[in-house]
Amino acid sequence: MQQMHDAVIVGGGPAGASCALWLARLGLAPLLVEASGRLGGLSVDNPFADDWIAVLPGMTGQQVAANIDTSVRAAGVPLRLDTRVTAVRPCKGGIEATLADANGDVSQARGRTLVIASGVRAKGFPEHPPGSQWPGVLIGPGSPIVAQDYSGLSVAVLGGGDNAFENYVYVRNRGARAVHLYARSVRAQQQWVQRAGKEGVRIGPYQVDPATRSVDGQRYDLILVFYGWEPQAAFADGLQLARDARGYIRTDFATAETSVPDIYAIGEVAHRMHPCVVTSMADGVVAAKAIQRRWERAGE
Numbered sequence: 410m411q412q413m414h415d416a417v418i419v420g421g422g423p424a425g426a427s428c429a430l431w432l433a434r435l436g437l438a439p440l441l442v443e444a445s446g447r448l449g450g451l452s453v454d455n456p457f458a459d460d461w462i463a464v465l466p467g468m469t470g471q472q473v474a475a476n477i478d479t480s481v482r483a484a485g486v487p488l489r490l491d492t493r494v495t496a497v498r499p500c501k502g503g504i505e506a507t508l509a510d511a512n513g514d515v516s517q518a519r520g521r522t523l524v525i526a527s528g529v530r531a532k533g534f535p536e537h538p539p540g541s542q543w544p545g546v547l548i549g550p551g552s553p554i555v556a557q558d559y560s561g562l563s564v565a566v567l568g569g570g571d572n573a574f575e576n577y578v579y580v581r582n583r584g585a586r587a588v589h590l591y592a593r594s595v596r597a598q599q600q601w602v603q604r605a606g607k608e609g610v611r612i613g614p615y616q617v618d619p620a621t622r623s624v625d626g627q628r629y630d631l632i633l634v635f636y637g638w639e640p641q642a643a644f645a646d647g648l649q650l651a652r653d654a655r656g657y658i659r660t661d662f663a664t665a666e667t668s669v670p671d672i673y674a675i676g677e678v679a680h681r682m683h684p685c686v687v688t689s690m691a692d693g694v695v696a697a698k699a700i701q702r703r704w705e706r707a708g709e
């Protein structure tokens with residue numbers, strides 16, 4: 410007979426890992442499922458100093474991710490790495506998740522509750538399917554931007570938010586031959602707008618063709634795209650959870666429960682609070698305590 414976990418948690422970023430750790434230490438039986446080979450979520454791709462976590466001074470995002478891995482393993486949380494949840498559906502007594510591992514093997518996991526902690530992904534070009542790739546076109550911030558050699562290259566940076574302006578300044582200082590920033594409108598904080606200056610910054614409509622790496626007909630060696638983020642939880646579409654206009658899952662502030670009983674959503678996929686490592690981890694705690702209370706009440 411297949412094991413019934415107290416919670417199947419989808420996503421091993423700060424939110425899901427924190428929820429799993431708390432549930433395990435509260436004496437419940439979670440299963441943590443992570444699509445990639447590592448815990449830590451977006452922090453795995455953050456090579457920069459993370460100066461925003463008061464109890465972890467001097468750490469990079471990647472060290473934060475490594476600490477998450479250590480903490481989850483120390484709590485004895487059952488883990489499925491390199492395993493993607495592809496669908497979820499209600500079953501007797503809870504939820505059944507379909508899991509696909511890196512070898513293409515498919516299995517099922519059952520939980521009394523489901524915790525959706527699958528985070529966000531960087532947005533690409535709206536006219537192309539999510540995940541589309543082209544040579545010389547990098548989508549989103551993080552390690553690939555840092556690993557790139559810019560010497561002598563012409564670079565177009567696209568986007569009007571903090572990430573676009575911050576990375577425009579970054580690339581300009583890395584030996585590129587020419588760098589232009591294209592922003593349809595400006596949403597970035599004033600500190601980044603001022604540091605970017607006016608030269609090379611083009612505000613207004615533009616046309617981009619990723620296949621030829623050109624913007625308004627001008628060809629570039631590299632195009633860096635910073636169009637913001639979008640929630641990733643298509644596997645849960647069949648559950649008809651209430652979402653906001655941008656697709657983020659709506660939750661109850663006190664419990665992190667979604668519009669469907671016993672299904673919780675935490676971290677960036679729910680966009681409950683300012684998204685960062687600390688708020689995502691706090692969300693995990695809120696859901697874990699709500700799940701514990703739920704089963705204590707059921708046992709009364």
Ligand SMILES: Cc1cc2nc3c(=O)[nH]c(=O)nc-3n(C[C@H](O)[C@H](O)[C@H](O)COP(=O)(O)OP(=O)(O)OC[C@H]3O[C@@H](n4cnc5c(N)ncnc54)[C@H](O)[C@@H]3O)c2cc1C
Pocket residue numbers: 419420421422423424425442443444445449450451452454455456458459460461470492493494495526527528529550551552641644675676677678684685686687689
């Ligand atoms: C470059 C960069 C720098 C950053 N710097 C900071 C910083 O300095 N300080 C800070 O506090 N925050 C920072 N952040 C933000 C921080 O990393 C995020 O807010 C945080 O990681 C969100 O946690 P999460 O658990 O909600 O989601 P994520 O970190 O996105 O984790 C979600 C996880 O779910 C997994 N997943 C998705 N779908 C599935 C599925 N179907 N099945 C199984 N697994 C799935 C993903 O592989 C991922 O591991 C930074 C982010 C980036 C990109």
